[in-house]
Amino acid sequence: MHIDIWSEEFGAATDEPILLVMGSMSQGILWPDEFVGRLSAGGRRVIRYDHRDTGRSATIDFAAQPYTWRDICDDVLRVMDAHGLASAHLVCHSAGGLLGQLIAVEHPERVRTLTVIGSSPLGGGEGMVIMRALMGEQQPEGSLPEPAPEFTEFFRGVITAAPAANRREQIERMIAEERLLHGGALPFDEDASRKLQERIYDRARDLGALVNHRLAAAADPGFEPVGVLAQVKAPTLVIEGTHEPAKPGHGALIAAEIPGAQLLIIDRMGHTLPPEVHEELANAVLAHTAA
Template sequence: MIETNGVELWTEEFGDPAHPPVLLIAGSMSQGVTWPDALVGRLAAAGRRVIRYDHRDTGRSSVIDFERDPYSWAAVKDDALGVLDAYGIPAAHIAGHSAGGLVAQWIAAEHPDRVLSLAVIGSSPLGRREGEVLMRALTGQPSRPDDLPPPTPAFVEFYTKAMASPPPADRAAAIDFAIATARLLNGPDLPFDEDEQRRQEERIHDRARRPGSETGHQRAGVAYPDAEPAGLLGGVTAPTLVIEGTREPVKPGHGALIAAEIPGAGLLMIEGMGHLLAPQVLGEVADALLAHTGARPVT
């Protein structure tokens, strides 16, 4: 446990502290353990010092009373920097998944001295208000000319029904809904192991200080829609790798837009991958991250 930015954050470290540090930033409402153990293990075994952590309002980290202490995604970004500070790491390779990729882009844009390399997985370009695009799609509003590509029809159908339904009544219902969500996010091409996903969702539910507190991330986005800065990606200097699945249901095509904005960024499209880091793609993702983080030594 560390203390930073007025909150407690659960963190976990793997590998030799003398090896190049890699900070993994999970997505919105996601615990650090959503970075698969197999991926973390491969990175550590190949000579990386890997750190993952629970965002505020997730897992074992602080639960925030949003009415009393509202926060924005800028605070979530500062939490990530606080993790590096707590471990005494001046600069790290930073990899972010989904909204964690937005946080990673933000850090790379504002604090280039803290970022050895940047990897963005299944994410959207910083400053393009992807949340508003998502809500317009879910409420049946037409896209605007400058909007990001909307989520897939299957995603819209699933979450439209979910928004019209009462929230899960108990632990069993919450886990069943999480499994159904994971099945959608896995995409239609790769096999989906429901038993293994159930074990993961039970782990996530049971290690939370207060299940349901993760919705504070949604409240932060709604309360401070302008917190995410625009127009900064062109100034990112860190070597950048953008990864997207060919069956991405949430942010299809967003990876290419990130790569187009960041000078020199590379784009890796992984065949069949959806939004989740499914077991079938972990080898390819790990190999790509290892090659990318080996491109620039720690100084």
């Protein structure tokens, strides 16, 4: 099945290529323009894209043409192919980090380096940990650390809320979610958030189509192979904020499983990428992806 994927690139075609892979249900523009600009100014060819069923990429009739997270993972490789890249530096956020880890395991020749930000270890069952937390169920021994209480409380409300009545109400909900994911340690710029969420809302072909990512995850519960991270050969940088609300402590677990991985903890960062951390993030990625 042919899928149209929107992408854009910055920097010279001869520069070291970085492919930015955003998390589940997220548009590529959640990689902030300033952060992208710092990378391209540092001599990198930077590519960001919208996952299928987000932003300007194709929306799918899931009932007629169901897909899985394996297909979303294959889209990463398709974007690389479309830009003429046999390999690239993968910089991945949240669930995008799972995609990057899987590609590093199964297609090592395509990954020059791997950077995962605010993510969980492949095969750790992070989705089930969040689901059990939302249901108020006890986590089995050995499970990943569960989300912060404020995260669980917020998304319990999201699950039970009626659909937004209009654009304004939906954008207010999106701002509230960004505020929660921000982590609380750094000032939250509501005006900037409103502009971003309006942009996300207005550029989406079908904003509701992003829930297909949840259906895709449910359609392939075996998406994440267990016990394979020791196979990762790509130099790996793992980044987590001190105020990560969704996956607290997961970064250290990734770094512990991947041979030679480095762990960077960024003070006061939550699950988003606010301006206050762009310089440190960009410098770390530039150093990690230096030829």
